[in-house]
Amino acid sequence: MELSEIKPTTEHKMNQSLEALKGQLAKVRTGRANPALLDTVHVEYYGSMVPLSQVANLTLIDGRTIGVAPWEKGMGAKIEKAIRESDLGLNPASQGDLIRVPIPAMTEERRKELTKVVRGEGEQSKIAIRNLRRDANEHVKKLVKDKLASEDDERRSQDEIQKLTDKMIGEVDKIIASKEQELMAI
Incomplete structure (x- = not known):
């Protein structure tokens, strides 16, 4: 050099x-919702673990809620389970095809x-x-x-x-x- x-x-x-x-x-989580919070979450998809962003659309519903819309119908339960089991301390809730992930106040x-x-x-x-x-x-x-x-x-x-x-x-x-x-x- x-x-x-x-x-x-x-x-x-x-x-x-x-x-x-x-x-x-x-x-690092602040009080506000940010789809980047879910970057570390991986979901089982046809036998392999893939990042959540590769199997669902992540959006902000409001300042404290992230919306996760799976691209395939059968993925909802797996995505919910993966988010719940991650070390983020989040509790997702299904609402039809959309999974709502409320961010609790800190x-x-x-x-x-x-x-x-x-x-x-x-x-x-x-x-x-x-x-x-x-x-x-x-x-x-x-x-x-x-x-x-x-x-x-x-x-x-x-x-x-x-x-x-x-x-x-x-x-x-x-x-x-x-x-x-x-x-x-x-």
Whole structure:
């Protein structure tokens, strides 16, 4: 890898870490209904386990209810069972062809617990970003050792990588603060 490739590659990987964090936080339940809550639910479909979104249409009925419309008639009971047995603590109810999944209001204790989970996810992302910084700096040092870059280039690159790292960690903090605010809102 050349010196000019290190920063863009590192930035791309750090952005992937941010996207992964956003994906993880989408699964953390707030008081509002969100079809992404059911992304982890898998249903048995002709002998194999498939994500719920591949056998049903997920919609929002209102702010606290998710609607699940199975594509095949016989899937309703299996979908209900899969949602009930997931670790989400949801209790679906059939209403003809539509399965309604009400999202219960959260207690203060549960909100604080989820805030800790969110902070833990944020810390994992920060660790991943710092590891990417370390890897990038090691690449730069290797280039200097192999006489493919000067020590001035090394210092400049390390400064740029540090600024990028600080920016990304700031983004993680913003995302975490936003999610915590969303969790604590009643």
